[in-house]
Amino acid sequence: MKTEQQEVFEPPAEIIDDAWVKDWRATEAAAAADPQAYWEARAGELEWSKPWDKVLDESGAPFYKWFTGARTNIVTNAVDRHLRTARRNKLALIWVGEDTSKVRTFSYFALNREVERWANILLAMGVEKGDIVTIYLPRIPEIVFAMLACAKIGAVHSVIFAGYSSEALNARIDDSESKLVITADGSWVNGKVFPLKDIVDAAVKFSPSVENVVVVRNTGTDVTMDTVRDHWFDDLAKLPIAKGHCETAQLDSEDPLFILYTSGSTGKPKAILHTHGGYQVGTYTTLKYSFDIKESDRWWCTADPGWITGHSYLVYGPLLNGATVFMAEGSPTYPYPDVFWQLVEYYGITALYTAPTAIRTLMRFGDAWVNRHDLSSLRLLGSVGEPINPEAWRWFHHVVGKDRCPIIDTWWQTETGMFQITTVPTMPQKPGSAGRPVFGQEAAIYDESGHEVPDGTEGFLVLKNPWPAMMRTLYKDPDRYVETYWEKYPGVYLTGDAAKRDEDGYIWVIGRTDDVIKVSGHRLGTAEVESALASHPAVAEAAAIGLPHEVKGNAIHCAVILNTGYEPSKELEESLRQHVAETLSPIAKPDGFDFPEKLPKTRSGKIMRRVLRARALGQDEGDLSTLENG
Ligand code: PRX
Numbered sequence: 001m002k003t004e005q006q007e008v009f010e011p012p013a014e015i016i017d018d019a020w021v022k023d024w025r026a027t028e029a030a031a032a033a034d035p036q037a038y039w040e041a042r043a044g045e046l047e048w049s050k051p052w053d054k055v056l057d058e059s060g061a062p063f064y065k066w067f068t069g070a071r072t073n074i075v076t077n078a079v080d081r082h083l084r085t086a087r088r089n090k091l092a093l094i095w096v097g098e099d100t101s102k103v104r105t106f107s108y109f110a111l112n113r114e115v116e117r118w119a120n121i122l123l124a125m126g127v128e129k130g131d132i133v134t135i136y137l138p139r140i141p142e143i144v145f146a147m148l149a150c151a152k153i154g155a156v157h158s159v160i161f162a163g164y165s166s167e168a169l170n171a172r173i174d175d176s177e178s179k180l181v182i183t184a185d186g187s188w189v190n191g192k193v194f195p196l197k198d199i200v201d202a203a204v205k206f207s208p209s210v211e212n213v214v215v216v217r218n219t220g221t222d223v224t225m226d227t228v229r230d231h232w233f234d235d236l237a238k239l240p241i242a243k244g245h246c247e248t249a250q251l252d253s254e255d256p257l258f259i260l261y262t263s264g265s266t267g268k269p270k271a272i273l274h275t276h277g278g279y280q281v282g283t284y285t286t287l288k289y290s291f292d293i294k295e296s297d298r299w300w301c302t303a304d305p306g307w308i309t310g311h312s313y314l315v316y317g318p319l320l321n322g323a324t325v326f327m328a329e330g331s332p333t334y335p336y337p338d339v340f341w342q343l344v345e346y347y348g349i350t351a352l353y354t355a356p357t358a359i360r361t362l363m364r365f366g367d368a369w370v371n372r373h374d375l376s377s378l379r380l381l382g383s384v385g386e387p388i389n390p391e392a393w394r395w396f397h398h399v400v401g402k403d404r405c406p407i408i409d410t411w412w413q414t415e416t417g418m419f420q421i422t423t424v425p426t427m428p429q430k431p432g433s434a435g436r437p438v439f440g441q442e443a444a445i446y447d448e449s450g451h452e453v454p455d456g457t458e459g460f461l462v463l464k465n466p467w468p469a470m471m472r473t474l475y476k477d478p479d480r481y482v483e484t485y486w487e488k489y490p491g492v493y494l495t496g497d498a499a500k501r502d503e504d505g506y507i508w509v510i511g512r513t514d515d516v517i518k519v520s521g522h523r524l525g526t527a528e529v530e531s532a533l534a535s536h537p538a539v540a541e542a543a544a545i546g547l548p549h550e551v552k553g554n555a556i557h558c559a560v561i562l563n564t565g566y567e568p569s570k571e572l573e574e575s576l577r578q579h580v581a582e583t584l585s586p587i588a589k590p591d592g593f594d595f596p597e598k599l600p601k602t603r604s605g606k607i608m609r610r611v612l613r614a615r616a617l618g619q620d621e622g623d624l625s626t627l628e629n630g
Helices: 013-018 024-033 035-043 074-083 108-124 141-153 166-176 196-204 233-238 276-290 308-320 339-347 356-364 390-400 478-485 526-534 570-583 609-617
Strands: 054-057 065-068 091-096 103-107 132-136 156-159 180-184 187-189 192-194 212-216 230-232 256-262 270-275 298-301 324-328 351-354 380-384 407-411 443-446 459-463 493-501 507-512 516-519 522-525 539-549 553-562 592-594
Touching (some): 024 035, 065 276, 074 276, 091 141, 091 339, 132 141, 132 166, 141 156, 141 180, 141 308, 166 256, 276 308, 298 308, 298 339, 308 324, 356 390, 380 390, 390 407, 443 493, 507 516, 516 526, 516 553, 553 570, 553 609
Parallel strands (some): 091 324, 132 180, 156 256, 212 230, 351 380
Antiparallel strands (some): 091 103, 443 459, 459 493, 516 522, 539 553
């Protein structure tokens, strides 16, 4: 593990002087000696209406419980407690539209007013504690209000990324049996309207559970409103029921806060369940002590709230820390490739947290777009969602950060809820390494049989300690929870990633070991893409794999067996691509296709993706002895 991996960037002195954690070695050692004491002290920095009896209850492991017996609500800590201090008047949220002349700002006081309006409306619509509310909204302030309003009254939000198709949305609504869906008329995507309400109409047509749909006016597009089921938020907000104070429900620490669907290896998406108590401690702590966020920061996390990064570090983490959240509706290159830099400069962003795909995309437009802006407000940069290649890391560090801003690479998952491996800003940075386990965590790299591999050897990345923001289960599927994460190596959490550790204890994440593909940082299952393709009339059978891609990290490549009467052609490929976009999501569009006679399968009928990958890359196909049909 020499060459690039030995490249080390030392943290600037001013970062260390000002940091929450000046001596990361000491904090790491103290937390390692007694992780529960570490987490208990962090929890003590937040408000609880009744203290916990126990920090960690392992009696039902791997169904761990945190801060048992305590009463709390994440909204008490993310909003309410700030209202009793001078933070009441500071900006909680600055939102800029895709048309950057559209700006909306909310102090903590105003944020609370909006959340109370939403919460009052939800209560008046009969939403009760434990009910699941589906939120299908774009990156507009209302998504934050709606999430917080659900949490405030003890309802459970299920946010679906507003780029999913009606079929995908329908499957998630039905699985969660939501009675209420919150959406908008449309969203802006590169100057065009994406018809969210039409998609919801198609999705809920056959959903027996949905009683009400609340619609936020966003694009001003004409939509069809069902007179009984659909309600404009604007109209509801004018009613007396929307007015006045709404008490934040004090809940059990282990009461559910949200479910979030994510892709797995096989079958339908799984719903990851997170709870109030542990999740608030985990997201608050990691943003503060790992990322070094202060309340003086103007924090921009470019993720969509539809993904876990948006949940933990756009909505909850920064508000728990009393920081100012900056939220942009648009994409990094629309209308010009310097829109990010223009926003950083104009709004004085101090910390920018984004994905390697965005960095690589912007890098390709050249340095001049960055250099025409004054980015001196930035002090910290962050990366998430996929491995960052050293070239992109260096560009981000040098061209954007002017060699002064540490890059906090954060490795984590929907399941983990909070960072698990990071480079704290006061730690030496190694381009391409996600760094070290967060305080209180211990990671290891195992071989197939559960032995630790020597440093520098690739193996399965596992986490050895439970942590407060860990998922509690897979909603409605506890067996799959145990089987997917805890069975391969009993007592340790299987991440699904391959990684190496170097001699300094830094982890180098390589990528997924299962049938999950990270495309532009978005998590997709091969099974979802395959089933979308299989519903196209030309397709008899399909197999999807991920192939390395310069900008997106991975691109989806599909081997498709055609039904008789269909011939491969460019038009057919385009039709397949469109079909996947419409039945799953535009983010899942395949890049390339092969049309073989047969798919390589084992004798038990399992598709040999390894062989497909080798064929697509023109590499040696390796051992084919288990192949059924050559
Ligand atoms: O493969 C890892 C990759 O993203 C996966 C988790 O995806 P998701 O649940 O969508 O959450 C993404 C945002 C937290 C992981 O199993 N991944 C995430 N962050 C990194 C990463 N790979 C390398 N480096 C990272 N910093």
